[in-house]
Amino acid sequence: MAKISSCFKWTFVFFNSLFAIFGIVIIVLGLLGQPYAEEPNARTGVIVFYVIGSIIFCIAVLGAYGAHKESKCALIVFFILMCLATAGMLRFAIPLASARPEIYSILRDHFKTESNLTEDQERALNPIQEHFHCCGLFNGYRDWRGKVPDSCNCVNPNADDTCEMMSSRSVWSKPCGILITEYVMVITMAVLFSLAALAILGGLMSLAMIIRVCACPETQLPSFPLSYKPPKYTEVINY
Template identity: 30%
Template sequence: MGKVNVCLKRSYIMVISVIATLSALMLAVTLFTHGRFSRVDDETETMLPGLQLMYSISIITLILAIIGVYGACKEKKWALIMFAVGMILGTLFLIASDIQALAQRPKVAEHLKMHYMMLQNNASGITDDLRDVHIKFQCCGLDQGYLDWGYDIPESCLCTEESTNPCVAAPRNSSLFEHMIDDQPIMIYKESCLPYFIVHVMRVIDATIGIILGVILLWISSVVLCIFILCRLSKKEDVPVVVYSSEAKAGNYTALTDTAEHT
């Protein structure tokens, strides 16, 4: 069994330590998210498949990292082989997920538009989700702006002093003027929310794809280092060959023979 270079072993352990830290953080975030949304049954059922996937990835990766560190420290081939095989399978899964996310990206905008239009049409009034969208993106309505609400324009469409998006005067025949005494105009957000929301979701998707790509590169580097260590362990050390020489043996006894003759 050959000796592993110290720098190679330290580099491998350093990369695995980063992977283990990220896996532990991912597990902590998953536990926090699960606990936060466990109070709402509908949201928990919707997010359960994603949470289960995050649990599986974080726990399996953490176990593989521990096995990989053990294999490097003790120079155990079986542990290093198990780590390499597991990380290769995980890398292939992440690559497939990244490709699928890129393929589904153009369809996300249409899906979001249909979802929120149905939500707006089926709701008797403004929902908490739509209210949060109005406030966060400083907009009103989804498709045609405040016209989507007709007479019942929600108060979440009102412009504030910190508003940066353009505002317009609300129609006089809207519900916002029911309790108004003076004739001062009421300013509401002019633009619809759907374009802002789609851009925001696309940025989140792009950031997620970038993070997955970074994780893939990190995992590939750990597999490459692991394979190098396995190659070093499989390499046999050069043992010096012992050669029998009759001349050398004769030379050792020549001096003794000559001395005996002279005596």
């Protein structure tokens, strides 16, 4: 006899199936990025994609199996993994949120030592400069080493935009590196905190199922007949 509500069980299985698909998507992204991973840092990023996708897929399959089969061992392991995942994501998200100024300064010092922008960086920066009204990475138009593209031209500035003169041209003074870093960090923190919240929810749901599975079975009391007929008078006399 099933001890867990079928609606609760299949809801848990459904969300774990979605997470399994999410893990497969991460693995596929790693496969798609592998042909472009020529540098050691890029190869490390691809390996990280493989590892994270595989871990998410395995944990999701474990949770779905434990709920479907009402396996106490699988649900306990899933609950422990959810606790560890929550602690790990908060361990990265909270220091990342508090260390944003330090990260900006580290990146700024790193890009000050760069000699020239690569061709890939130039192609990626052109649409960003035109859309976000910025120029260069962390040093403004100076990052282009005299070859400032037209996307840096200060055209139709808004109230928050600032421009500066470069010889006979007016270019955006705000570096794009600050904007890119801020967007990346905000998205990363949002993903980490969201996954931590989902891990807490998954842990609570698995804990509720563990309690239900481990509950003692209900014992039925012996039934007694409620209708009682006294013996007849003649039967009492003859006895």
